[in-house]
Amino acid sequence: MTAVIISDNRVGNWSRTLREAVLHTGTHVVRFTVNKLDIRPCTACSSCSGKTYGRCVIQDDMQKVLPKIAACRALVLISPVIFGGVSHHIKKVMDRMCALGDPRYYMNNGELVKGMSGQTMNYYMVGVGDKLSEAERSAFFALHKENRIIMNVEGSAFILDSRTDNVSIEAIAKEIAHV
């Protein structure tokens, strides 16, 4: 079982702390810090759902990240909570992940949904921020919920702040490791 942790370096030490806690459960971890990588925005060229099905044609560092996500059992995105969502660095990864999506349509609870291509990963979002308003917090959780629906995956979202203790981190790590 491999967990992929993708973080924005503005979250301080949380990325390393969480990585160590997940490693502690005996899970293999691959970690990327996106700010240092050259990841360009999705151009909506639609090649990944046609001509080069399942593959993104933009040649940058995302080509190192996509194979790891494709093979992982847990994907963890760690981001500062920005305007109730994730940072643009993390969002670039999310947008480019479409190459791993199943372009077919399915029905779930009477609604049209999509899914991941042959993927059985769980999907976690970890937001970091102190003194967030209720509106920011609920927007962050709402984004994760919608992501789960559209990708047809399981998983949870968490928000960490300076009061978050080791016990909570261990609980999160256990949930991530238990796929």
Add this chain to the structure above:
Amino acid sequence: MNKYNIMLLCASPRRKGTSAMLLERVRNLTGGDVVFLPQKDSLEEFAMTMKQAETIVISGPCYINTYPARLIELLETASRSGGFSGQKLYGIINGGMPYIHTHRHGLTTLQLFAEQNHLSWQGGFVLGGGAMLDGKPLENHMSRKKVVPAFNQFIRHIAEGSSSLDSLYEQAQTPPGRFVTRIFSKFLTSMVLKNLKKHGHDPNAPNWYLRQQG
């Protein structure tokens, strides 16, 4: 009137897509120019031009349930340099899925951005079923009878500088029932499969990145 009195900002990398079509509709009533969010290089200078506008209308696609990364980058950049002074902000987000809940996070983001940066949030418009339009006029929308007048009303709010309520777009779009949904999903999937077949791909094969790893 200064050039950027009203800024009509298209946040899609597709210049002839649905986001641009909707902005063009706004422009017909409000005047001004449609500007496209640069997809390369630093956004520092571009963020400055936002601050010269009195009214900003942002129209963009829904990518994974909210606006594309590049617009988030613009908001982060503009927020870092500060300097807004009560600019009126309106948002439009369109996505493929024929639902509102899937796309509305984009507007929440704009509202929070406005509240945290001294702009004045004036409301927005969520449009589901936008991918099928693919830049074609709104009159081709599956709920055109209600969506066209609602969007026209939204544009009048922008022109008058008044705020627009969520109920305006919510009441104009009802999600398709189970039967229609099933037909949609069959139809859309058949289009996808046809396209994959044309390019010689097996939809059931493991992902390309997995095949490279053996």
